[in-house]
Amino acid sequence: MKNIRLLFLCVSFLVFLSGISTAKTTIEDGLSVNKLTLYVQDNAEVIAPDIYGHFAEHLGRCVYGGFWVGEDSDIDNVRGIRRDVVTALKKLDIPVLRWPGGCFADDYHWKDGIGPRDQRPKTVNTHWGMVTDTNAFGTHEFLDLCEMLECEAYIAGNMGSGTPQEMRDWVEYMTFAGDSELANLRRKNGRKKPWKIKYFGVGNENWGCGGSMTPEYYSELYKHYQTYVRNYPGSKIIKVACGPNGNNTAWAESIMKNIGRSLHGYGQHYYVQASQSWYGHATQFDETEWFALMKKSLNMNDIILRNKEIMDRYDKNKRVELYIDEWGTWWDAEKGTNPRFLYQQNTLRDAVSAGIFLNTFNNHCDRVKMCNIAQISNVLQAMILTDGAKMVTTPTYHVFEMFKVHQGADLLTNDLTCNSYKHDKKTLPSLNVSASKADDGSINITICNLDPTKPADFKCDIKGFSPKTVSARVLTAEAMNMHNTFDAPNAIKPEVFRGVSVKKDMILATLPAKSVTVINVK
Numbered sequence: 001m002k003n004i005r006l007l008f009l010c011v012s013f014l015v016f017l018s019g020i021s022t023a024k025t026t027i028e029d030g031l032s033v034n035k036l037t038l039y040v041q042d043n044a045e046v047i048a049p050d051i052y053g054h055f056a057e058h059l060g061r062c063v064y065g066g067f068w069v070g071e072d073s074d075i076d077n078v079r080g081i082r083r084d085v086v087t088a089l090k091k092l093d094i095p096v097l098r099w100p101g102g103c104f105a106d107d108y109h110w111k112d113g114i115g116p117r118d119q120r121p122k123t124v125n126t127h128w129g130m131v132t133d134t135n136a137f138g139t140h141e142f143l144d145l146c147e148m149l150e151c152e153a154y155i156a157g158n159m160g161s162g163t164p165q166e167m168r169d170w171v172e173y174m175t176f177a178g179d180s181e182l183a184n185l186r187r188k189n190g191r192k193k194p195w196k197i198k199y200f201g202v203g204n205e206n207w208g209c210g211g212s213m214t215p216e217y218y219s220e221l222y223k224h225y226q227t228y229v230r231n232y233p234g235s236k237i238i239k240v241a242c243g244p245n246g247n248n249t250a251w252a253e254s255i256m257k258n259i260g261r262s263l264h265g266y267g268q269h270y271y272v273q274a275s276q277s278w279y280g281h282a283t284q285f286d287e288t289e290w291f292a293l294m295k296k297s298l299n300m301n302d303i304i305l306r307n308k309e310i311m312d313r314y315d316k317n318k319r320v321e322l323y324i325d326e327w328g329t330w331w332d333a334e335k336g337t338n339p340r341f342l343y344q345q346n347t348l349r350d351a352v353s354a355g356i357f358l359n360t361f362n363n364h365c366d367r368v369k370m371c372n373i374a375q376i377s378n379v380l381q382a383m384i385l386t387d388g389a390k391m392v393t394t395p396t397y398h399v400f401e402m403f404k405v406h407q408g409a410d411l412l413t414n415d416l417t418c419n420s421y422k423h424d425k426k427t428l429p430s431l432n433v434s435a436s437k438a439d440d441g442s443i444n445i446t447i448c449n450l451d452p453t454k455p456a457d458f459k460c461d462i463k464g465f466s467p468k469t470v471s472a473r474v475l476t477a478e479a480m481n482m483h484n485t486f487d488a489p490n491a492i493k494p495e496v497f498r499g500v501s502v503k504k505d506m507i508l509a510t511l512p513a514k515s516v517t518v519i520n521v522k
């Protein structure tokens with residue numbers, strides 16, 4: 001026993017010394033069994049729960065109809081918020097919710113959304129279809145929703161068309177406990193105590209819809225606006241700068257160079273489609289488009305690595321946090337719906353993609369501290385779809401539910417050797433993985449099998465841990481495009497997976513083709 005412990009300490013020390021990244025994947029073709037080695041370490045990074053965050057924008061039917069129906073609605077609600085949606089979302093242990101945009105944020109004036117609802121002005125949602133916003137859902141309603149979900153609030157402030165004063169006043173209105181005109185207005189509007197705001201975004205996509213700025217101009221404005229995002233007594237706000245989109249490293253470089261020293265974190269965005277030039281259909285696709293999405297989803301890893309490389313040069317001590325505060329799949333809007341409402345279905349393909357993203361965030365949790373999938377209901381890669389009183393959860397919802405075991409757990413370094421997934425002479429690793437150790441000492445491994453036709457024999461060795469029992473759940477289906485509908489809401493959902501066992505300290509499994517599996521090892 002002593003020798004085993006010594007050996008384990010040596011292995012951990014070597015892993016630590018060699019600076020091995022927390023996840024390494026090697027493709028080796030012709031393997032009869034794919035092999036994963038996990039290392040339990042004392043100095044493990046903690047997976048920030050906020051990596052499992054969400055996003056709700058005033059866009060299409062995300063807010064209105066998605067979760068806000070109003071107090072007088074026939075749809076069962078609590079203070080205007082749909083009860084069925086809150087009940088479903090509570091099962092995800094949502095850590096943080098971002099609002100009100102997106103592009104909408106830089107055209108949102110918070111005072112339009114407070115006070116008696118029948119006296120709020122009607123405004124135009126200029127970015128998303130020029131439709132009327134009644135402003136029935138505003139600051140109080142959003143923060144009420146956060147309290148129902150027991151999650152942190154991430155408010156995106158208006159830098160594009162708002163003033164520094166408007167931004168400072170919003171913060172005072174929400175967070176000041178003392179006696180002031182704005183704090184008293186909040187009280188008059190029904191909220192005595194100040195709210196706690198964890199994150200405040202200083203603009204959104206200011207390189208595009210948030211003002212078409214250069215990174216240099218944005219950096220100067222950021223310094224100006226963020227000065228007025230005050231920490232009133234008892235409040236401590238994390239300020240989020242606008243980060244790059246996709247591969248725009250020039251933006252990241254400039255931000256770190258110009259304002260890196262005063263930054264808490266910046267938010268990178270990354271959306272994936274099935275090809276460069278068009279979005280693609282959400283439910284009707286072939287294997288070429290399946291493969292394209294897997295490839296783009298895996299690319300999140302390279303994007304994070306590039307950001308980390310830039311951040312490491314300016315901030316060796318990892319003080320500045322990297323957020324991926326918008327991510328997910330982006331397909332053509334469903335036929336017959338307003339194209340500016342971004343309403344799309346969600347299949348097993350989206351679920352495997354989400355699994356890859358979440359594994360990637362876990363594996364980079366030394367720098368990646370918050371992420372927000374776009375969006376929570378009826379928009380892009382949604383958790384929830386609604387149609388009047390009907391509601392359905394999507395395959396992506398199920399992935400978030402399966403992966404929630406990683407929230408706040410210790411990341412395990414992983415070393416994966418797997419077969420390739422080949423299509424049209426192109427190659428990807430067939431498996432994608434992350435693992436963590438929970439507070440109760442058990443280990444959770446989440447694995448995506450990207451190959452839509454081949455199951456994968458798999459064995460896992462956990463160094464420094466002796467597995468006794470194992471249980472698992474899997475999300476898979478016969479068809480790549482399986483999805484839930486209002487008529488068949490449970491067409492695809494996680495099932496207990498019996499194809500996993502422990503033999504001689506090894507975990508053995510045959511992972512179904514096109515699947516996401518969570519294995520719990522005790």
Ligand code: AHR
Nearest residue numbers: 101102103104204205374
């Ligand atoms: O999530 C939809 C939009 O995508 C957001 O409003 C914007 O920030 C991004 O371009």
